[in-house]
Structures are given as C-alpha cells and as structure tokens.
Amino acid sequence: MSSTRAFGLTRTSKGFSLTRTLKVFKKDMAMGPRSPFFLYALVLPVAMTVILQLVFGTLFEPKPRLGLVDFGDSAVSAGARAIEGIELTFLDDVETLKRQVEANDLDVGLVLSADFDEAVRSGGKPPLELYIGGESLASTRIVLDVTALDLIRAVEGSVPPVVVELVHLGDAPSLPISARLVPLIMMYALLIAGIFVPASGLIEEKEKGTLTAMLVTPVRASEVVAAKALLGFVLAFVMSVVTLVLNNALGSRPLSLIVVVSVAAAFSALLGVVLGAAARSVTALFTIMKSSGIILIGPVIFYLFPEWPQWIAKLFPTYWMIDPIWQVALQGAGLGDVWVKVAIAVAIGVVLAAIAGVLAGRMAEQVAGE
Amino acid sequence: MTAPAMTAPAIQVEGLTYAYGSQVAVRGVSFEVQPGEILGFLGPNGAGKSTTIKVLTGQLTPKAGVARILGRDVTLDDSEIQAQIGVCFEEKNLYLSMSGKENLDFYASLFGIKDFDAMAVLRRVGLAERANDRVSSYSKGMRQRMMISRSFINRPKVLFLDEPTDGLDPVSSAAIRKTIREEADRGAAVLLTTHDMFEADELSDRVAFINEGEIVALDTSENLKLKYGKRSIKVRLRDGDRVREEVLELGDPEAGARMAVAVASPDLLTIHTEEATLEAIFIQLTGRGLA
Numbered sequence: 222m223s224s225t226r227a228f229g230l231t232r233t234s235k236g237f238s239l240t241r242t243l244k245v246f247k248k249d250m251a252m253g254p255r256s257p258f259f260l261y262a263l264v265l266p267v268a269m270t271v272i273l274q275l276v277f278g279t280l281f282e283p284k285p286r287l288g289l290v291d292f293g294d295s296a297v298s299a300g301a302r303a304i305e306g307i308e309l310t311f312l313d314d315v316e317t318l319k320r321q322v323e324a325n326d327l328d329v330g331l332v333l334s335a336d337f338d339e340a341v342r343s344g345g346k347p348p349l350e351l352y353i354g355g356e357s358l359a360s361t362r363i364v365l366d367v368t369a370l371d372l373i374r375a376v377e378g379s380v381p382p383v384v385v386e387l388v389h390l391g392d393a394p395s396l397p398i399s400a401r402l403v404p405l406i407m408m409y410a411l412l413i414a415g416i417f418v419p420a421s422g423l424i425e426e427k428e429k430g431t432l433t434a435m436l437v438t439p440v441r442a443s444e445v446v447a448a449k450a451l452l453g454f455v456l457a458f459v460m461s462v463v464t465l466v467l468n469n470a471l472g473s474r475p476l477s478l479i480v481v482v483s484v485a486a487a488f489s490a491l492l493g494v495v496l497g498a499a500a501r502s503v504t505a506l507f508t509i510m511k512s513s514g515i516i517l518i519g520p521v522i523f524y525l526f527p528e529w530p531q532w533i534a535k536l537f538p539t540y541w542m543i544d545p546i547w548q549v550a551l552q553g554a555g556l557g558d559v560w561v562k563v564a565i566a567v568a569i570g571v572v573l574a575a576i577a578g579v580l581a582g583r584m585a586e587q588v589a590g591e
Numbered sequence: 592m593t594a595p596a597m598t599a600p601a602i603q604v605e606g607l608t609y610a611y612g613s614q615v616a617v618r619g620v621s622f623e624v625q626p627g628e629i630l631g632f633l634g635p636n637g638a639g640k641s642t643t644i645k646v647l648t649g650q651l652t653p654k655a656g657v658a659r660i661l662g663r664d665v666t667l668d669d670s671e672i673q674a675q676i677g678v679c680f681e682e683k684n685l686y687l688s689m690s691g692k693e694n695l696d697f698y699a700s701l702f703g704i705k706d707f708d709a710m711a712v713l714r715r716v717g718l719a720e721r722a723n724d725r726v727s728s729y730s731k732g733m734r735q736r737m738m739i740s741r742s743f744i745n746r747p748k749v750l751f752l753d754e755p756t757d758g759l760d761p762v763s764s765a766a767i768r769k770t771i772r773e774e775a776d777r778g779a780a781v782l783l784t785t786h787d788m789f790e791a792d793e794l795s796d797r798v799a800f801i802n803e804g805e806i807v808a809l810d811t812s813e814n815l816k817l818k819y820g821k822r823s824i825k826v827r828l829r830d831g832d833r834v835r836e837e838v839l840e841l842g843d844p845e846a847g848a849r850m851a852v853a854v855a856s857p858d859l860l861t862i863h864t865e866e867a868t869l870e871a872i873f874i875q876l877t878g879r880g881l882a
Contacts, residue, residue: 236670244700248686255688430684434741437648437678438701439670589650590611 237447241440245448249422253452258413258421262456266410266464273402274468284308285361287368288318288327288352293335300372307368315350322352329353329365341376349373403468404521404547407485408539410464412517415457415489416496419449420506423497427588436585446494446581453490458482461546470550477556481545484566488542491573498580501587520544541566599662601626601749601780602647607656609642616642618804619656624780626748629771631795631812632784633869635879639804640784641681644751647782648678660749674702677747677779681754683734687727691718691737694726695744702745716740716770732763739767743774750774750781756790768794788869798869802877812869819875820867824850829858838865 253259286308291298301309310327312318318330332350334340340347351369353362423446426432435445461482465471472478500506510517520540523529524547534540545562548554556563600623609617617639624630632640645651647658649665649672658665660672686694692709699707713719716736721729726737739755752771756764771794775781785791791798792812800808808815822841827834837853839846853859867875874880 240703241701244697248697251693252686252688429687430680430682431686433650433682434678434680434684434698435701436650437673437676438698438745439673439703440701441670586651589645 237441237443238439242444242447242451245435245440245445246451249448249452250455253418253456256418256422258418259456262410262414262418262460265413266406266460267467269406269409270464270467273406274399277398277402285364285368286310286326286328287365288312288321288330289333290315290318290330291333293333293337295333295338296376297331297333297337297369297372300375301368304368307365319352322354325354327354328361329369331369338376341373342378398525399468400470400551401524401527403465403470403551404524404543405518406464406468407461407546408518408521408543410460411457411485411489411542414460415453415486416493416517417506417510418456419453419490419493420497420500421503422452423449423494424500424503424506427584428502432584433588436588442581442585443578446498446577446584449497450490450494450577453493454486457486457489461486465546465550472550473553474549474555477549477554477559478546480556481549481559481563484563484570485542485546488539488566488570488573491570491577494577495573495580498577498584538569541569598626600624600659601628601661602630602782603657603659603662604643604647605657607643607646607658608654609639609646609651610654611642616804617646620801620804620806621656622799622806622809624749624782626780627775627778628796629775629781629783629794631791631798632782632801633786633788633791633798633873634784634801635786638801640801641753642804643801644678644753644782644784648676648751649673674745675747676749676751677742677745679738679742679750679752679755681757683731683738685726685734685737685741688725690723690725691729692722694737695741698741699744704745707744712740712744715743717766732759735759735763736767739770743770746777747779750779752781752783754785755783756785756787764790788873792869800873800876802873802879807876808872815869815872816867819872821865823865825863825865826850826853827860827862828853828856829860834860 284307287301288310289298289301290312298311301307310321312321312330315332318327318332321327322330330350330352332352334347337347337349349369351366423432426435426445432442432445436442465478465482496506496509500509516537517539519537520534520543523531523534534544541562545554545559545566548559548562549556602622602624604623605621607617607620608615620639620643622630632643634640642651646653647660647665652666661675663672665672686697689697691713695709695712696707699709710719710722713722716739718733718736718740721733726734729737735755739752742750742752750771755771756767759767768790771781771783775796783791783794795812797810798808798812798815799806808819810818824839824841824846826837826839828837829835837849839849839853853862870880
C-alpha cells in the first residue's frame with residue numbers, strides 16, 4: 222500500500238493489477254496500427270538500414286575491382302574467382318581492359334599470356350602486364366598487388382616466405398563503417414519504439430482526457446503507465462531484433478543477445494514512460510527530445526569514430542544499454558564479458574521505474590487539476 | 592417527482608473543500624444523495640460543480656471535509672468505489688480511432704464485466720447501427736450518447752453526470768434525459784451538474800444552487816419556487832388599442848373579487864401565475880445569472 226499527500230488529506234491506494242495492466246496493453250496494441258507514431262517506429266529502422274547500407278555500404282567501402290584478360294586457362298584466374306573480397310571482371314582484349322582502368326571502372330588490370338602458367342612452373346620469368354588506375358586508392362592497389370602475387374606464387378607451387386600475424390591496436394578491432402553504423406540504427410529503433418511510442422501514447426491519453434476516463438474505473442495510474450512501458454518494451458525489442466537481422470549483426474551467442482536487447486528495450490521503455498508522465502503535451506515532449514537528443518544519441522557517435530577517446534561515451538546513460546548490444550552482436554562477446562555494463566543498465570532502469578511510479582501518482586491529480 | 596424514501600445515502604459530503612493552489616474552488620460544501628434520487632447541481636461555469644465531481648470520483652484529493660460514496664471514504668482510492676460508479680464527463684473523452692463497440696468493450700473489460708453485451712447498451716442509446724463505425728465519424732450528439740452509454744456499462748450505483756446535454760439539440764437532450772431518469776428509477780443515485788435550469792427543473796428530485804464554491808440553496812425545485820417566488824397572478828386585459836396588466840397579490844382580501852371580474856370580462860386576454868423560475872431564484876440569491 223502506498224500513499225501520496227496532496228493538500229491536507231492523504232490519498233491511500235493499494236493493489237496493482239497485472240490483469241488490468243494487460244487489458245490496457247491489449248487496447249494499446251490494437252490501436253497501435255492506427256497511430257502514426259507506432260507505424261513510424263516500425264518503418265524507421267528498416268528505412269534507415271536500407272538507406273545507410275545503400276549509401277555507406279557501397280560508396281564508402283567498395284570492393285577492390287580487378288580486371289583480368291586471360292589468353293590461356295590460367296590457374297590465376299581460377300584462384301581469383303575463389304576470392305570473395307574482390308570484384309572480378311573478365312575481359313576479352315587488352316585494349317578494353319586498359320580503357321576501363323583508365324576510366325576508373327577498374328582499379329587494377331592484369332593480362333595473362335596463353336603460356337603464363339607453364340612459363341612460371343618451368344622457372345622462367347614471363348612478363349606480367351599489370352595496369353593500375355591513377356584514381357584508385359593506394360590501399361586498393363596494395364590489396365590487389367599482393368593478391369595477384371599470391372596467386373602467381375600458388376601457380377609456382379611455393380608458399381609465402383612470411384607468416385602475417387594481424388595485431389589490432391586500440392580498444393577494439395576496427396570494423397567496417399557499415400558495422401559501425403549499426404549502433405546508430407539500433408539507437409534510433411530504441412528511441413522511437415521504446416521511448417517515443419510509450420511517451421506520446423501516455424501524453425495523448427492525458428491530452429484527450431481518456432486517461433481521466435480510465436482513472437474513474439478500477440484502473441490505477443500506475444497500471445496505465447506499466448501498460449505503456451510494456452508496449453514500449455515489446456515494440457523496442459521486436460524492432461531491435463529486426464534491425465540486427467537486417468544488418469546481419471546477430472552475433473554468435475543468441476541467448477546473450479536476447480538478454481542485452483531485452484535490457485536495452487526495458488531501459489528505453491522506462492525512459493519513455495518517465496518522459497510521458499512528466500511532459501504535459503506532445504509539443505513539450507518534442508522540445509525535451511530535441512534538447513536532450515545529444516544525450517540519448519551521444520554514445521553511438523563514438524562507434525563511428527573509433528579514434529575518439531572512447532571513455533567519453535561512458536558518460537552518457539544510454540551507453541550502458543547500447544554498448545552490451547554492440548559487444549555481443551558485433552564483437553562476439555558473451556554475457557560474461559558485458560555483465561557489469563548490463564548491471565549498470567539495469568540499475569539505471571530501476572531508478573527510472575521508481576521515478577515513473579512517483580510521476581504516475583502525481584499525474585492523475587495533475588490531469589484532473591487542469 | 593417525489594424524493595425517494597430516506598435510506599443510507601449513496602453520496603455523503605460534509606464540509607468538502609478543494610483549492611487549486613490558492614484559488615478555493617469548493618468551500619465547505621455539504622449534501623447527501625439517496626439511492627434513486629437525482630440531485631441537480633445548478634450553477635454557472637466556474638462555480639465548483641465539476642471540481643466537486645472530480646473530488647467525489649477520486650480524481651482530486653479534498654483539502655478538507657469528508658466525502659463518502661456508498662459509505663466508503665473517497666480518499667481510500669481502493670478501486671471498490673470506482674467499480675460502483677459511472678461518470679459522464681463534460682469533455683468527450685472517447686477513443687476516436689476505435690469504434691463505438693470497441694470503446695464500450697474496452698471499458699467493460701476494465702470493470703471486469705464478463706459476457707458484456709455492448710450492442711444492448713448501444714441499442715439503448717440508439718447507436719446500434721453505428722456500432723462498428725469509428726467514433727471519429729460520429730456527430731456531436733452521437734458522441735454524447737456514447738458518453739452516456741459508457742457511464743452505464745457497469746450498472747453503477749452512483750452516477751456522476753457533468754453537463755450531459757450541453758450543446759445538444761432538443762431531441763437528443765430529451766432522449767438523454769429519459770435515459771438518466773431510467774437509471775434513477777433503477778436505483779442509481781445521480782449527481783447531475785448543469786447550468787440549464789430547465790434540465791435541472793425537469794430531471795432533479797432536488798436542486799442545489801452552487802455559486803463561488805458554496806451551496807447557497809438546496810431543496811426540491813417546488814419548495815424553492817414557493818419559497819423564493821412571488822405569490823401573485825398577472826392578468827392581461829384589452830383596453831381599447833392597448834393591453835393593460837393587473838397583478839393580483841394572493842394575500843390581498845380583494846384579490847378573489849378582482850379575479851372574478853377579470854375572468855368574466857370580455858376583454859380578458861391571458862392569466863399567468865407569477866411562479867419564479869429556477870434561474871430567477873438563482874439570480875435573486877447570488878446576484879448573477881447561470882450562463
């Protein structure tokens with residue numbers, strides 16, 4: 222039993238009903254598809270994934286483009302076909318190859334004579350025509366040069382003279398930008414589905430007076446707030462999973478992923494109902510979201526720029542919900558690696574739940590007094 | 592209309608006070624409503640009618656005084672009271688994107704009503720044919736009928752109706768008044784707020800005049816009229832090209848003879864009693880109108 226003091230008398234309330242909470246939740250789910258915010262939450266992560274992967278996935282990180290003219294049936298061609306990391310184009314004549322390299326349609330062009338393999342195997346040193354585009358990136362040229370030499374060495378039957386050991390410097394292995402964009406899309410999914418949908422839903426109930434209509438039935442304000450939080454949690458969880466699937470970022474530990482996504486969804490939903498209970502209008506909510514947007518989005522910017530001091534990201538509360546997802550979904554971490562961060566996120570969530578409870582008690586009186 | 596026999600009051604209010612900050616909206620109000628009785632709360636906008644309802648329905652916590660619904664203190668807020676009351680708000684707070692039937696089904700589920708027949712409720716207020724249409728497509732009168740029907744779904748023992756016919760056409764108003772009377776006849780105690788003196792007069796078993804947060808008069812409308820109205824008859828007679836009016840005071844010993852003369856006169860046009868309207872009494876008591 223809890224009580225709130227308003228003016229001279231004390232109002233005592235008791236009994237939180239999960240059944241009534243689920244009835245309000247059921248109504249919200251049924252009304253969801255009729256709400257533009259709800260639909261926006263469904264569409265946004267998908268649209269962002271498509272747009273960002275389309276733009277950054279191909280423009281920023283194109284595969285090295287190798288053109289081949291093979292006058293015989295060289296094993297180099299067969300080896301090149303087996304490599305996934307390059308874009309291979311076979312051409313019929315040298316002139317076309319040179320033209321395409323010059324036009325920057327190809328980064329590197331390689332011409333293999335009819336007896337190239339035989340000459341290599343016999344210890345001869347056949348001439349190798351390698352054309353390099355002037356506008357190609359140095360890194361791309363190096364990749365293709367090394368690849369070509371490896372393939373030729375394979376024809377000769379020798380092994381590389383060195384073993385290359387990769388050592389990652391910095392906090393985390395550098396991932397392609399398409400992967401580093403995933404936290405940003407995830408954050409937007411959580412922001413809209415987990416925060417904005419329950420917050421706007423609660424405010425709409427206040428503005429249109431339907432909250433008042435519910436509160437003169439046996440339903441308690443805390444049950445309405447809990448129903449909105451549940452709506453935000455379910456929607457945020459589903460859209461987070463959808464976002465991870467679309468971005469091929471499900472990691473290798475599904476159970477750990479479910480836990481960290483659940484914590485993030487609950488975190489965002491609780492933040493949503495706190496904002497919804499505190500804000501008096503949708504306009505006020507937009508103002509809060511605009512002014513505090515950087516606090517919410519802040520940590521994901523650091524994934525885009527790994528050279529920035531990463532400790533700054535930890536100053537943002539939302540870091541503690543998003544980083545475990547980043548670690549598990551994209552860095553291969555398990556729950557044992559991220560449990561401290563998960564625990565901090567849960568602790569923040571508990572504080573948010575307590576704030577939501579207090580605000581729910583005041584909200585009923587606030588609405589009636591307007 | 593006669594007031595029901597006295598039983599345990601369904602609504603019991605003693606010295607109720609509420610303030611919005613420093614602005615006192617309800618000041619030491621006391622009254623009772625018996626089961627089956629309609630108490631009309633008559634007063635202008637801002638008089639404290641809606642605030643009183645908000646306190647009694649648990650939306651606001653009183654600053655002072657005691658309010659009991661069916662014997663339970665409203666500050667207990669334990670769902671027991673809410674399960675027994677029905678509220679029709681002045682504001683049309685329906686889910687516009689849901690159909691009329693969906694609206695009623697949802698609220699019935701909050702009351703935990705099993706096998707709820709929304710169509711029967713909608714038929715009662717003449718909305719059965721539009722049951723599956725979204726409320727956003729309803730006219731103002733239809734939405735008001737929805738509001739009324741929603742307040743009935745749990746067959747409440749106490750009904751709070753805040754301006755239930757405000758802004759409606761006469762036909763819709765009459766239909767809603769008929770439904771309210773049926774609820775009272777079923778045994779529900781009804782607290783009806785209105786600034787429509789005709790509605791208060793027609794529906795209410797008793798009327799409370801509320802002004803600036805205080806009840807200035809509380810009685811049956813008949814008693815109020817007798818107490819505050821004039822005991823006189825106005826007679827209008829043709830006098831050549833003009834109309835002459837005579838007022839006959841009922842206490843005057845000559846009134847009977849003068850009345851007989853007037854009735855026998857071929858120039859008699861009309862005879863009116865000088866009974867006061869509720870609005871006239873309200874003005875007489877408060878110095879302000881009901882609008």
